[in-house]
Amino acid sequence: MKSWVVVVMLSTALISMLPPEPSAADDKGVYLFKVPDKSTIPNGPAGEMIGRGLMLVTHTPRELPLYALSSLRCSNCHLKAGTVAFAAPWVGVIHRYPRYSSRSDKNVTLAQRIQGCFRRSLNGKAPSIDSEPMQAIIAYMTWLSRDVPPDVKVEGRGFPALAHPPTPNRQRGQELFKDRCAVCHGKDGGGRLNEKPQRYPYGFPPLWGDGSFNIAAGMARLHKAAAFIKRKMPFTAGGTLSDQEAYDIADFVIHQPRPDYAGKENDWPKGGKPDDARY
Ligand code: HEC
Ligand code: HEC
Structure with a gap:
């Protein structure tokens, strides 16, 4: 098998x-x-x-x-x-x-x-x-x-940011990704289909590439992605990564190729753009 x-x-x-x-x-x-x-x-x-x-x-x-x-x-x-x-x-x-x-x-x-x-x-x-x-x-x-x-x-509304965000190291994030995430989400981040076809075909969803969320999604922002990854990933072992590891991996994942968003230039018309927005 x-x-x-x-x-x-x-x-x-x-x-x-x-x-x-x-x-x-x-x-x-x-x-x-x-x-x-x-x-x-x-x-x-x-x-x-x-x-x-x-x-x-x-x-x-x-x-x-x-x-x-x-x-x-x-x-x-x-x-x-x-x-x-x-x-x-x-x-x-x-x-x-x-x-x-x-x-x-x-x-x-x-x-x-x-x-x-x-x-x-x-x-x-x-x-x-x-x-x-x-x-x-x-x-x-x-x-x-x-x-x-x-x-x-x-309790736990949204993906509340971690209290003390560390400075991420994307290179380390890439290595950690191979170690802690690729087994489910795939080395290329493209996810994995279920072995038997089901109504939702992905056993593990794509993290980047054409099938994933676009750059204007909340999950494409560092603090939200890191908060989710720290608390909930790896799926069966949420909370086992350090804050630094979660930030390193999040920084790597969000910067992989993903769809653009037409209309992004209309976001935050009166300012207030968060420091982790991707554009
Ligand atoms: C790729 C991850 C992702 C997917 C898929 C996704 N969302 Fe979200 N959603 C987010 C993020 C990130 C936020 C912002 C949370 C925050 O404010 O911290 C959010 C916020 C929301 C909120 C507001 C929550 C609140 O507390 O104010 C609603 C409602 C919502 N999503 C509905 C949906 C629905 C319905 C779908 C499917 C059609 C969907 N989302 C798919 C990531 C996702
Ligand atoms: C044991 C398998 C497994 C491992 C290992 C794992 N994940 Fe996941 N991940 C999942 C599953 C399953 C979901 C979808 C949950 C659902 O649909 O109920 C998911 C969802 C996600 C999502 C939100 C959906 C998307 O496609 O963007 C992100 C982001 C994510 N994982 C990141 C990671 C990162 C980063 C790691 C490594 C630290 C990781 N995961 C490790 C199984 C896994």
Whole structure:
């Protein structure tokens, strides 16, 4: 048996052993969220919309081939369909919008924020705000947020930057990548397909190249990529890299070839561009 087949099988077994996420409790004003039980999904059309939303975020390229033009699905980054702290969870997200975005110098709605991930993270086209896919995704996020009070600070929202960002060394990052990441994501960063065809074909998604996120995606920014990699990668051993290693690897990964973004010159029209923006 090829070694990567063993890796795929092993990691599939390990994924099912990951510990459950923490339950709801208060701690220093931070809301530790609990993912609602599936039994709270109503029967009938409202419940079907929620289920459809979950399907779309976990099988995005297959379900929305006209929109998701990369090989990625939403849940490659928003782990376990947006239910994992420190992996940009969607639990409570409906209360955060509309909110001001300096990137567009506008108040953006949740639908517009989702459109941003379609265009940038999925290097694709955005479904319109009143379209069926958009309404289904929002129905799913609304259900995920059902138990979260408005105005709380949700635990591990976004990909919060590490407290003391070190200066990255890209050369070391390249070596560490071979050692710690290539076994799953491939030496060329192109990801790996599942051995048996499934609805989402990638066992391990591409980190760069035509199938990955474009330069205008949040994951293409050093602090966000390093925060995700430090806490969540390697997939079955999140938290084992040092901050320095996570920054070295992130700096290497984000600077590999990836799609450009038409319209990037319109970003941050009134200033406020973060120091890790790629353009
Ligand atoms: C390549 C990784 C990646 C993929 C794929 C991706 N996103 Fe995101 N998403 C991000 C990043 C990075 C952020 C910014 C998080 C932060 O603010 O720190 C984000 C933010 C968001 C937010 C706002 C979260 C908040 O707390 O304000 C929503 C909603 C969202 N994404 C939805 C989606 C949907 C729906 C899809 C699929 C259509 C998707 N994303 C695909 C990386 C990704
Ligand atoms: C054991 C296999 C494995 C290893 C090793 C691993 N990853 Fe991943 N990685 C995954 C899987 C699986 C996902 C997608 C998670 C999902 O869809 O549920 C992922 C997702 C990602 C993503 C977000 C999606 C994308 O394609 O951009 C990034 C970035 C990433 N990994 C970076 C890394 C880096 C950097 C390393 C090395 C430190 C690493 N990974 C090591 C399995 C792995």
